[in-house]
Amino acid sequence: xxxxxxxxxxxxxxxxxxxxxxxxxxxxxxxxxxxxxxxxxxxxxxxxxxxxxxxxxxxxxxxxxxxxxxxxxxxxxxxxxxxxxxxxxxxxxxxxxxxxx
Numbered sequence: 001x002x003x004x005x006x007x008x009x010x011x012x013x014x015x016x017x018x019x020x021x022x023x024x025x026x027x028x029x030x031x032x033x034x035x036x037x038x039x040x041x042x043x044x045x046x047x048x049x050x051x052x053x054x055x056x057x058x059x060x061x062x063x064x065x066x067x068x069x070x071x072x073x074x075x076x077x078x079x080x081x082x083x084x085x086x087x088x089x090x091x092x093x094x095x096x097x098x099x100x101x
Contacts, residue, residue: 004071012024022100056079060081068083
C-alpha cells in the first residue's frame with residue numbers, strides 16, 4: 001500500500017511479505033518489521049476477504065482537496081481510493097496496514 005497526498009505531501013509505503021515481514025518506507029527511510037504469527041494471520045485474512053473482489057479499481061472524490069490517496073496492490077489488481085466511499089473490507093485492510101506506518 002502506498003499513501004500519498006494530504007496537506008503535508010505524504011509519501012509512505014507498506015509492503016507485507018510472505019515471510020511475515022513488513023517493509024515500510026517514510027520520507028526515504030526504509031525499515032523492516034517482523035509480524036507476530038497473530039498479526040500475520042490477521043493481515044492475510046483481511047487480504048483474503050472475498051468482499052475485496054467487489055471493490056472498484058478507483059474510488060476517488062475528484063472534488064476533494066488535501067485528501068490522502070491509498071494505492072493497494074493485492075491479488076493481481078490495483079485499487080486506488082481516498083476512502084471517501086463506503087468500502088468496509090477495504091477500510092479494514094487499510095486500517096490494519098496503516099498501523100505499520
